Amino acid sequence: MATDIAIKIDHVTKTFKLPHEKQSTLKGALINFRKRGYEKQQVLTNLNFNVYKGEFLGILGRNGSGKSTLLKTISGIYFPDSGDIIINGKLTPFIELGVGFNPELSGRDNVYLNGALLGFSRKEIDAIYKEIVEFAEIERFMDQKLKNYSSGMQVRLAFSIAIRANTDILVLDEVLAVGDEAFQRKCYDYFNELKSKGKTVILVTHDMNAVQSFCTRAVVLNEGKIIYDGDTTSAASVYRSLNLKGSENSIEKKNKTRINNASRSKGITYITTLGSDGEEKTLFGAREPIVITCDVEISDPTLDYSLYLKFNNPGGVTISAIDVDLGKEVLSKIGKKRVYKIKWRLPGIYNDGSFLISAFLTDAIAGNVYAKQEESHEFGIQGWNTPNILIHPNDSYSVEQKV
Amino acid sequence: MKTYLSKQNRVLLAELVRTDFKLRYQGSILGYAWSLLKPLLLFIILYVVFVYFLKIGSDVPHFPVYLLLGIVLWNFFVEMTSQSLGSIVGRGDLIRKIRIPRWIIVFSSSLSALINLGINLIVVFVFAIVNGVDFSFTALFLTLNIAEIYFFSLGVSLFLAAAYVKFRDISYIWEVVLQAGFYATPIIYPLALVTNIFIQKLLLLNPLAHAIQDARFNLVTHETLNIHALMGDSLLTIVPVLITIFVLIGGLFYFKSQSRTFAENI
Numbered sequence: 094m095a096t097d098i099a100i101k102i103d104h105v106t107k108t109f110k111l112p113h114e115k116q117s118t119l120k121g122a123l124i125n126f127r128k129r130g131y132e133k134q135q136v137l138t139n140l141n142f143n144v145y146k147g148e149f150l151g152i153l154g155r156n157g158s159g160k161s162t163l164l165k166t167i168s169g170i171y172f173p174d175s176g177d178i179i180i181n182g183k184l185t186p187f188i189e190l191g192v193g194f195n196p197e198l199s200g201r202d203n204v205y206l207n208g209a210l211l212g213f214s215r216k217e218i219d220a221i222y223k224e225i226v227e228f229a230e231i232e233r234f235m236d237q238k239l240k241n242y243s244s245g246m247q248v249r250l251a252f253s254i255a256i257r258a259n260t261d262i263l264v265l266d267e268v269l270a271v272g273d274e275a276f277q278r279k280c281y282d283y284f285n286e287l288k289s290k291g292k293t294v295i296l297v298t299h300d301m302n303a304v305q306s307f308c309t310r311a312v313v314l315n316e317g318k319i320i321y322d323g324d325t326t327s328a329a330s331v332y333r334s335l336n337l338k339g340s341e342n343s344i345e346k347k348n349k350t351r352i353n354n355a356s357r358s359k360g361i362t363y364i365t366t367l368g369s370d371g372e373e374k375t376l377f378g379a380r381e382p383i384v385i386t387c388d389v390e391i392s393d394p395t396l397d398y399s400l401y402l403k404f405n406n407p408g409g410v411t412i413s414a415i416d417v418d419l420g421k422e423v424l425s426k427i428g429k430k431r432v433y434k435i436k437w438r439l440p441g442i443y444n445d446g447s448f449l450i451s452a453f454l455t456d457a458i459a460g461n462v463y464a465k466q467e468e469s470h471e472f473g474i475q476g477w478n479t480p481n482i483l484i485h486p487n488d489s490y491s492v493e494q495k496v
Numbered sequence: 497m498k499t500y501l502s503k504q505n506r507v508l509l510a511e512l513v514r515t516d517f518k519l520r521y522q523g524s525i526l527g528y529a530w531s532l533l534k535p536l537l538l539f540i541i542l543y544v545v546f547v548y549f550l551k552i553g554s555d556v557p558h559f560p561v562y563l564l565l566g567i568v569l570w571n572f573f574v575e576m577t578s579q580s581l582g583s584i585v586g587r588g589d590l591i592r593k594i595r596i597p598r599w600i601i602v603f604s605s606s607l608s609a610l611i612n613l614g615i616n617l618i619v620v621f622v623f624a625i626v627n628g629v630d631f632s633f634t635a636l637f638l639t640l641n642i643a644e645i646y647f648f649s650l651g652v653s654l655f656l657a658a659a660y661v662k663f664r665d666i667s668y669i670w671e672v673v674l675q676a677g678f679y680a681t682p683i684i685y686p687l688a689l690v691t692n693i694f695i696q697k698l699l700l701l702n703p704l705a706h707a708i709q710d711a712r713f714n715l716v717t718h719e720t721l722n723i724h725a726l727m728g729d730s731l732l733t734i735v736p737v738l739i740t741i742f743v744l745i746g747g748l749f750y751f752k753s754q755s756r757t758f759a760e761n762i
Contacts, residue, residue, distance in 0.1 A: 209508045209512075210508065
């Protein structure tokens with residue numbers, strides 16, 4: 094193996110056998126011995142890549158994409174079904190902080206136990222014990238049982254031991270997910286230190302900022318396969334588009350049940366949203382124009398109708414609304430058939446969020462409501478990443494010399 | 497072998513055994529004294545019942561020491577197997593989150609049991625001296641008898657610990673097996689009480705019975721009915737040792753084959 098490779102992941106495949114009903118009793122196993130049904134779930138499919146020495150590799154992917162399984166396979170906790178993982182150097186996994194911590198033992202005993210799991214002898218811990226305790230800021234509590242510690246103290250202690258691990262390759266799983274801001278800052282400091290020391294690090298996280306500021310390379314996993322391997326900026330955008338796809342599916346599912354549930358009102362037959370290409374679409378990016386369409390069927394051509402279209406945010410606040418004149422004179426110019434399609438074109442100025450469309454078909458003069466569809470279609474906007482702003486008008490500004 | 501006993505593994509093993517001991521009598525007032533009290537109390541009960549009421553063992557010299565040694569050795573087997581049985585599942589948090597050799601967990605349970613046995617043997621020796629037992633050089637062979645029990649128990653422990661990950665019934669089954677084993681092994685009764693010679697011989701093929709009787713022969717009294725007294729130089733006398741080796745190797749192989757999927761199955 095080339096000497097600059099830290100980890101070689103060689104055509105690794107991992108499958109879990111998921112029994113339909115977990116047999117953890119002998120009786121169950123005997124009864125279902127022949128027909129024991131289990132599903133094979135392929136979690137990692139033929140992964141093949143190298144991690145080079147000194148690299149800070151980010152692993153991205155949605156929940157269930159196989160990130161943690163990959164990490165555990167690299168760490169030697171799971172064994173691959175086929176393929177090989179070759180590790181060149183000493184590897185320490187941090188799937189979780191404080192592994193082996195025992196609530197019944199004192200803080201001091203836990204330091205030695207956790208240290209032993211990281212490969213420290215008692216003598217070695219003795220030498221750095223003071224440092225560990227000082228860094229964790231819990232000198233006073235070391236002889237108390239761990240169960241009397243606050244969760245913050247436990248994490249601080251665990252982290253304080255973990256960062257002493259003297260190793261070539263580190264595997265970190267979502268360590269950033271715990272702790273407050275001060276703790277996260279400590280984590281970032283630690284990452285910078287690792288980077289400057291030229292350690293090889295594999296980091297699994299959902300925090301794009303961390304990936305873009307620390308990682309030198311990123312791999313995006315989807316359904317157990319690598320769909321991107323390269324620079325972090327592109328990886329982050331691949332990851333974001335995966336997330337968009339995910340929320341699109343969920344919105345569409347919700348819309349389907351809405352259609353089924355809504356008592357099909359006679360006048361308003363269909364509401365949907367279209368992309369600029371005229372195809373139905375429920376998830377829009379930043380600056381992407383949106384077309385809301387509403388199909389209307391008129392029962393009495395002698396009346397003057399009016400259509401009121403609006404969309405709300407989930408809090409019930411109307412973001413925008415429009416009155417469509419469907420008077421008999423207007424309609425007669427369009428066509429004889431009593432079905433019409435109204436298209437409402439919106440510029441891509443609205444901020445991220447999900448929105449619900451409602452439509453009301455009324456008598457233009459008396460105001461009677463003939464048909465209504467309340468909150469019957471949902472669409473989403475994603476990609477601005479600007480919380481606390483409602484709209485993004487395409488305002489232009491200039492800076493000039495004041496005269 | 498070098499990697500099995502690498503520095504890291506030795507450190508971890510020591511720390512696991514230490515933790516085990518610290519936690520064992522956690523919260524009890526007498527603490528470690530229970531390591532001594534447990535076999536002593538059991539001994540008193542059995543002694544009162546069998547020696548005073550049932551008048552068993554009056555023809556065996558130093559019967560109290562003979563009885564105590566048997567109980568201590570049997571308890572060693574019980575403790576080691578019962579603790580190992582749940583050890584892998586009990587340490588699931590480690591197995592799922594860190595890469596440590598799986599065997600270390602069972603091995604550390606076995607070492608705690610061995611240390612406990614050492615403490616108990618001190619009591620046995622004190623008893624033996626008080627009781628006026630005449631030690632002969634054969635007392636040195638006691639270590640061989642303990643080794644036989646240890647390796648037999650280790651094989652069983654490895655098998656149980658691995659099987660328990662998949663089948664939780666094992667713990668209940670094992671309780672019953674232990675209860676049966678207690679009576680199938682000549683611990684509380686002298687083997688001579690079994691009048692059927694064939695059954696006497698059969699009972700002695702059990703490595704535990706073999707080792708316990710030999711230990712009594714070596715330490716307490718040469719009048720103990722051990723395998724040589726019963727079968728002479730017949731080839732059958734090596735059967736218990738063969739069984740021990742077979743169980744140990746079988747346990748190791750089974751454990752090894754299962755250990756790859758511990759993390760997924762716990």
